Amino acid sequence: MERTLFEPEHELFRESYRKFLASHVAPHHDAWEEQGFADRSVWLEAGKQGFLGMAVPEEYGGGGVVDFRYNAIVSEETVHGQYSGLGFALHNDVVAPYLLSLANDEQKQRWLPGFCSGEIITAIAMTEPGAGSDLQGIKTRAVRDGDDWILNGSKTFITNGINADLVIVVAQTDPDKGAMGFSLFVVERGMPGFERGRNLDKIGLKAQDTAELSFSDVRVPGRNLLGTEGMGFIHLMHNLPQERLSIAVMAAAAMEFCLNTTIEYVRDRKAFGRPIGSLQNTRFVLAELATKTTAVRLMVDKFVELLNEDKLTAEEAAMAKWWSTEEQVDLINRCLQLHGGYGYMNEYPIAKAYVDARIQTIYGGTTEIMKEIIGRSMKLS
Ligand SMILES: Cc1cc2nc3c(=O)[nH]c(=O)nc-3n(C[C@H](O)[C@H](O)[C@H](O)COP(=O)(O)OP(=O)(O)OC[C@H]3O[C@@H](n4cnc5c(N)ncnc54)[C@H](O)[C@@H]3O)c2cc1C
Structure with missing residues (x-):
């Protein structure tokens, strides 16, 4: 297209x-x-x-x-x-x-x-061992001390976590204020009490550092408060749509890449004396996947335009995120099937795509949370 x-x-x-x-x-x-x-x-x-x-x-x-x-x-x-x-x-x-x-x-x-x-190098730390989808369950706490803040808590699954020099940390600043009791802080490499844990052992994204971070009485200067005190969640809500579209952009690109690599594979690979691409099942599967890839591409490109015009809504970003990533995971699974046993071998691109893709429906907000966002906007109850 x-x-x-x-x-x-x-x-x-x-x-x-x-x-x-x-x-x-x-x-x-x-x-x-x-x-x-x-x-x-x-x-x-x-x-x-x-x-x-x-x-x-x-x-x-x-x-x-x-x-x-x-x-x-x-x-x-x-x-x-x-x-x-x-x-x-x-x-x-x-x-x-x-x-x-x-x-x-x-x-x-x-x-x-x-x-x-x-x-x-930067990172953003929202998720904690006890709070992922439910961000209001965040326990990392910052308490004012003169002009500074004293930060305590731990985060997990943080992308760029090992390399990061600057981490935007979401912390509770006023537990009595519910959603209005969270703020954003910039924690910098070398601040005493800021430690990195393990580089986490993932099934995919092997070259990407994903780490646990811990904060023990980290003295964060007041000048490292980012945005307005108490408005942390509002700041997140404002910025999460772009993060979600960014994930959808990757999903659309991965679908195109995997579709193309699979088309090449089935042209070459022979079974029963002819290319497996000539089998009706192969053609039907690839026709379906090409159609879905085109539909995802159309949606993502349109939403990039809307984002550029500052018109992309949170619900639209959620739609792009859940749908493109679910289609990505499904497409790669079916393309791997068309590779037979070779699809399970790490030397084939489809194998790497398979393990790298699986996180896409989870990070940046899970499919289920995306559907919640869309469903809530419909005022069904
Ligand atoms: C490789 C990787 C990189 C990441 N990078 C970052 C990062 O840079 N920064 C960061 O802050 N986080 C990051 N994350 C964390 C990621 O955003 C969370 O894992 C994700 O939001 C889900 O949270 P959780 O793992 O706690 O799962 P949970 O919230 O425990 O969810 C478990 C299951 O329950 C479902 N569920 C939860 N609540 C509901 C509900 N209300 N309705 C229906 N179903 C529900 C979920 O959809 C999911 O299927 C990363 C994670 C990974 C694995």
């Missing part, structure tokens, strides 16, 4: 990002899978070449263009290359909007230049 989302300048950007991936990621990704995280040097190179902070104003070293299509290109090409160790989407799509919309001028001066150069 011909896409109408991009202009020639986006395609030039795509070309240069592809070259970056070929030179600075492809030769190292297997080693990063072994070690469980990407080297910091790739962040510095990405920063140098303009692939971090495209939406950050030029005065802070960013690209100065608020246009999510650039973010989408980074994600699409990263997915097409199966370079799942790069945490750029978390940095550009998820964290950047918090810093751009909530940081004051002094904070922007302190953090954004490093954000764009790759010297400051």
Whole structure:
């Protein structure tokens, strides 16, 4: 299907990002899978070449263009290359909007230049061992002490958690105020009492660091409060739709990649004296999957346009997130089946796609929570 989302300048950007991936990621990704995280040097190179902070104003070293299509290109090409160790989407799509919309001028001066150069790798820490979907169950607590805050608690499953220099931490600041009792804090590498736990052992995304973080009497200066005290949840609600669309962008790209790799495979592989692509079942399965891939692509591209126009609603982002990721998981499962036993072998791209995809319906808000968001908006009861 011909896409109408991009202009020639986006395609030039795509070309240069592809070259970056070929030179600075492809030769190292297997080693990063072994070690469980990407080297910091790739962040510095990405920063140098303009692939971090495209939406950050030029005065802070960013690209100065608020246009999510650039973010989408980074994600699409990263997915097409199966370079799942790069945490750029978390940095550009998820964290950047918090810093751009909530940081004051002094904070922007302190953090954004490093954000764009790759010297400051970022993360966001909402989830705790006892609170994932139910964010109001967060127990990490910040208590005021003079101008500072004393932070205690622990977070888990934090993407970029090992490499991160700057972590946006969601903490309870006033337990009596319910949803209005949470605030966001920026915790920086080296603050006493801020420790990283294990780099978690996942079934997929092997080169992506996902960690536990703990905070024991961390003294966070008042100037590291991000946004307004007590408005943490409102800030999250405002920014989560972009995070969810970012995941949908990856899902659409993964569907296209896996469909294409499977089409190539069934053309070559023979059974009973003919290519398995000539079997009616194969054609029917791939016809169905091509149709679904096209439908997901149409939805995602339209929603990227809406996001750019500041019109994407929370419900629409939830629809894109749950539906695209469920279709992604289903498509990859069925494509793997068409590979037979080879699909179960790690050397085939479909095997890697299978394990990497499984988290997509879970992080950023599970399918069930997305359906809750959509259902609630219908005022059914
Ligand atoms: C690789 C990876 C990276 C991640 N990155 C980050 C990150 O960078 N930052 C961060 O903060 N978090 C991150 N997460 C955490 C992720 O967002 C949570 O795992 C997710 O939100 C689900 O929370 P949970 O694991 O506690 O599951 P639970 O909330 O315990 O859910 C378990 C099951 O119950 C269902 N359920 C829960 N509530 C309801 C309900 N009301 N109605 C119906 N069903 C319900 C869920 O849908 C799910 O199926 C990451 C997780 C992983 C695995």
